[in-house]
Amino acid sequence: MRITALETLCLSRMHEPERQWITAQYRTVKADCTIIQVRTDESLVGIGEASAYGGSSRIAEWVDWLAPTLVGKDALDPATAPHPNGRDRAHDTAVAGIDCALWDLRGKAEGKRVSELLGESPAASVPMYASSGCRYDWRDRPEQLIEEALGYVEEGFPAMKFRIGTHWEWDGVTVDRFLGLARELHQAVAGRMALALDGNCRLTMEEAMPxxxxxxxxGFAWLEEPIPWRDIDGYAALAAAVGMPVTGGESFTTLEQFRPYIEKRAYDIVQPDAGICGLTELARIAEMAEHHGPGQSHLNL
Ligand SMILES: [Mg+2]
Known part of the structure; x- marks a missing residue:
């Protein structure tokens, strides 16, 4: 089965005002989605999603750049997939989308789910969590976080992950104030849903440890990327200090970027994103994590 063409669909949709979300730096007013299609001479089309965090238009440029090196090649040969280089995020994200599309083609050709191609006994389902808690404002009703969480309990989510809210320095937020809200949230949820925190690499070590x-x-389920990602020793110290899993790595595109974190036990759970690093690289990362100790490559809620 030969590749005949590659196409990138750059989709975008405005969020309704109540669905916009905020971080320390910006307000997200729209959702972007970058879909890569790999066409073949056998009428099968592979579909993969490249994370829009790579930048949709730059991803499309890289797909066009890579296309002449892929057209005419065997779509089912694993050696056909291009590799992430760990240097250019848009390039690597484009590669990830192409890689996922090639896995999709392999699944379609064999009549199997991709999860069946990746492992001998894939799970029939995976637990979901509400990845949210990014709309509360420390200056104006931070308790919105708790109201939102109770909504997810109603909807039956087994877990929710929230963020640390608007800029702490501007809004006079301290560790004590944050933990006060976290305790209120924990009490309100009352064991009906697991909780996790994503620091988005924004806390200092002095804030992160307490x-x-x-x-x-x-009893939080995990603590994700609390401190700046370069501080591998800081991650290792946090992971050693608590029983709760410390996690990270969602923006890394290669095994080499994960390697020091795995070797130093800086992450209890690795979180590679297939739309950022591709399924082929993700499987290598998972294998290395598994090799270094159980519980590093999967999450049991
Ligand atoms: Mg995250």
């Missing part, structure tokens, strides 16, 4: 210890005491 937060990690208190969230561990409250």
């Amino acid at each position: 937060i990690a210890k208190e969230l561990d005491r409250l």
Whole structure:
């Protein structure tokens, strides 16, 4: 089966005002989605999603750049997939989308789910969590976080992950104030839903350590990317200090970027994103994590 063409669909949709979400730096007013299609001479089309965090228009440019090196090649040969280089995020994200589309083609050709191609006994389902808690404003009704969480309990989510809210320095937020809200949230949810925190790499080590210890005491399911990603030793210290899993790596595109975190046990759970690094690289990362200790490559809620 030969590749005949590659196409990138750059989709975008405005969020309704109540669905916009905020981080320390910006308000997200729209959702982007970048779909890559790999066409073949046998009428099968492979479909993969490249994370829009790579930048949709730049991903499309890289797909066009890579297309002449792929057209005419065997779509089912694993050696056909291009590799991420760990240097250019848009390039690697384009590669990830192409890689996922090639896995999709392999699945279609064999009449199997991609999960069946990746492992001998894939799970029939995976637990979902509400990835949210990114609309509360420390200056104006931070308790919106709790109201939102109770909505997810109603909807039957087994877990929710929330963020640390608007800029702490501007809004006079301290570790104590944050932990006060976290305790209120924990009490309101009352064991009906697991909780996790994503720091988006925004906390200092001095802030992260007491937060990690208190969230561990409250039984949080995991603590994601609390401190700047370069601080591998800081991650290792946090992971050693608490029983709760410390996790990260969603923006890394290669095994080499994960390697020091795995070797130093800086992450209890690795979180590669197939839309950022591709399924082929993700499987390599998972294998290395598994090799270094159980519980690093999968999550049991
Ligand atoms: Mg995250």
